[in-house]
Amino acid sequence: MSKEIVFSAETLAVVNKLIKRYPEGRQKSALLPVLHVAQAEFDGWLSSDVMDYVASILEIKPIEVYEVASFYSMYNLKPVGKCLLEVCQTGPCMLNGADDLVAHFEKKLNIKVGETSEDGMFTLKTVECLGSCGTAPMLQCGADYHENLDETKADALIEKLRAENKRSRYC
């Protein structure tokens, strides 16, 4: 049922290029970027099988991958919806209406923060400062920043993402 966990030849070439950026024997340095690549390749999250595979590619122990994957907030250790809506909620965004924006998404998608919509399309997540304080409130979906949001723009974004029906990815 689940697809075999192997990078495509194309992805493997990207990964090998990443590894070459570091001195000989320091291939572990490529772990963060390679985990991003793996997450994008394998449905937007890192299963233990995927992490074991990354460990084998980088010739490091699986535990070295687990401890890193569990430290950084952008790695998903559980399946997520096709579009991960990451709404910033820290100080400057809060001052400019982040609370209302989160409440609006909860109502519109009929889910709470941390949950995935029934159709598997959206996961709503609150995140800490994304460096977009001058264009608050905002959210990140994949590599894209959606800034200066209000309810109308938020609704339009949801419609657009639904119509595109693509998995969001950072890379």
Added chain:
Amino acid sequence: MGRKLLLEHINVPGIETLEVYRKMGGYSAAEKAIKTMQPDDITEEVKKSGLRGRGGAGFPAGMKWSFIDKKSEKPRYLVCNADESEPGTFKDRYLMEKIPHSLIEGMLVSSFALGAKTSYIYIRGEYFYVLRILEKAIEEAYAAGLLGKNIFGTDYSLDVHVQIGAGAYICGEETALLESLEGKRGNPRMKPPFPAISGLYASPTVVNNVETIAAVPHIINITGDEYAKIGVGRSTGTKLISASGHINKPGTYEIELGLTVEEFIYSDEYCGGIKGGRKIKAMIAGGSSVPILPAHLITKTANGEDRLMTYESLSDGGFVSGTMLGSGGFVIMDETACIVRHTWTLARFYHHESCGQCSPCREGTGWMEKVLHRIEHGHGSMKDIDLLVDIAKKIEGNTICPLGDASAWPIASAIRHFREEFEYHILHPEKVKDPKHFAHEPFVSSKLENV
């Protein structure tokens, strides 16, 4: 109009491309430095310029460079800290996005000065789209022979790579950043040894902020002495300020250090005044970690002098009545803002971002978040206020890295200057039920009335 260096050409169409950047004089500083100067002369110029680290700490950049261990036989590294994650700060993102080559040229000059042959830019994971812009710029630079082997026909060669993070504020701390660059959790290291002796791969390393590195070519172009003439006293040069919150014109501005805070907030050239013509209530001058200031201490110091946008003037009065320039993350709150709610979001931020190595920070940030949550939601008691002060005191100075201090200062200062507002939340739980309690009916403290 203040003098512009970093953003002088920001509005030139196509300035993100190598072609236009060079037309506007780009890479002339790199050529001058590599062809006609000795590495140590560059460090000397940077020392003369008085340039201070623009990431937040404000440590003299030239001095930091001079600490690098030259006796070591290991390779030396320059690592650019582009992990910009301090709430209220988005200046580096702006610079990298709009003029990526200014950072690449800065990396080239700085790496040459330090004797580094490989350099890394560590950028926060969320800035993936900026990573693509930087990678494109680097590709252009390689194709033009500005990176790679025998740059400008000399025997100097340099490789620059961008490393992507994955969501961790702590990686802005330089040793946590190095751990992360080595493919590990971002746990800050014990110091000493400092990175200049034992940094990336235990080799001599200098870690500098994006803006610091991008300032170096300008120093080479106009000389360190000229650069030092801009500004006031030990606050030399220009600084990028990212302004947000309740102002009419949020955005990134380049200022000459020494501008008055009043002009920065109210003039149309910068923030353009407070939204809706409302009254100002509070200011965070240098990112969320620095102490918050109440209205009466924003444009004037406690001594009644004009408050200036300098390292010294902003910290005038210490933590009793002053703050810090920090990263230049400038956040303004008007009278409708709830200080308790804002402080709670910051406490939540630091709790989320604590790496968990040191117990005062790991536990303390969580306690502060919980206590602030209950005060903000109308379940606090009077002794909670002193409890917060006590926790903050016990974190401060008791952790490996400054995240502990950074979590304590905003809370301690909010209570110092806005204690009445915390008490109001505790005494009137029914009034704070609605999360936007002060948006409709501003809380007016006696201090605010006196402004």
